[in-house]
Amino acid sequence: MIESRQSEEPLEPSLPGQQHPSAPPATADLPASPPPPEPAPAPAGWRATKLWAWLELFRLPNLLTVPGDAIAGFLLAQAAGLSAPRPHSQLALAGAVSLLIYAAGLLWNDWFDLPEDLRQRPSRPLPSRRLRTGQAALVACLLAAASIAVAAVAGSTTLWVALALAGLVLAYDIALKRVPLVGPLAMGSCRGLSVLVGAAALGADGLTRAPVIAAAAGITLYVAAVTWLARGETRQRDVTIHLLAIAAAFAAWLAAVATTLLAAGAVEGQWRLAMLMPAALAGLWVAGCLAALGREPQPRLVQRTVGGLISGIILVQAWLVLSGGWTGLTISIGLMACFLLNRRLGRLFYAS
Secondary structure, three states: OOOOOOOOOOOOOOOOOOOOOOOOOOOOOOOOOOOOOOOOOOOOOHHHHHHHHHHHOOOHHHHOOOHOOOHHHHHHHOOOOOOOOOOOHHHHHHHHHHHHHHHHHHHHHHHHHHHHHHHHHHOOOOOOOOOHHHHHHHHHHHHHHHHHHHHHHHHHHHHHHHHHHHHHHHHHHHHHHHHHHHHHHHHHHHHHHHHHHHHHOOOOOHHHHHHHHHHHHHHHHHHHHHHHHHOOOOOOOOOHOOOOOEEEEHHHHHHHHHHHHHHHOOOOHHHHHHOOOHHHHHHHHHHHHHHHHHHOHHHHHHHHHHHHHHHHHHHHHHHHHHHHHHHHHHHHHHHHHHHHHHHHHHHOOOOO
């Protein structure tokens, strides 16, 4: 969940000398205040339905990036020598836990930001009253409770990791996201804990396996760097340091996982070759996103780049799950389909 709360403010400046009719005039003692946002046109047709409002609130494209975290963590721990009596059901439970907590966090995010959204983003589902705030809060709590119940079924270790993840998500939505540096690191840590949810489904030993630790640390740094870029996506600024940080975090992520897998001898030779293709695709995709923004570092392109970089997580997941052999191959193909769907849905819904 990457939440840059400025993402839906208008990016086009007013014409010189133009003043909003409701803004007070400037005087020697009272400078002109910024005009309030223009009311968005009322949605029509399919976009006016409650279902569309819920899909918008859940940021549908982003949901597709989440289950792969836990699935990758599970298969990496399994490749590192662990086993489960019911691997397929444990795998499904772990993916469900991550998805449910993430979905709850999205609703909490908009619920806690409602006063700010009423001023700056009145077209969002809650401030526009297309959905009731009480409904959103209730659904968020139900999703969180469901995630804890599913985690309990998956096992005690999964339960404790899920509780830590839910607590961090809630803390981020309430306060941490507004703290410089801490906010991006907290967001990245949420995705790192999501990987650990999957490994925890194989017991406490799953949390100690080197490939799992490398994958969790790598996605933590990568998502933190992307969140850092997203925090000021409506301001004109030099983003060179942000792009370098994202590139370094991404390269370290892939290198750390590859090194630990090779050191553990966890992947057979033919699967090592198979893993090269999604790894190369992920690298090319992220490099393309960064290069496009580097050529034209304009605010209007930052949000698009952030969405693309979030989508790139799915490609990395498709690479990681191939450590699971034939089971991983099936999941990897599914994740590739999720990537294509994510990009398609990204044209209809905000990803940040």
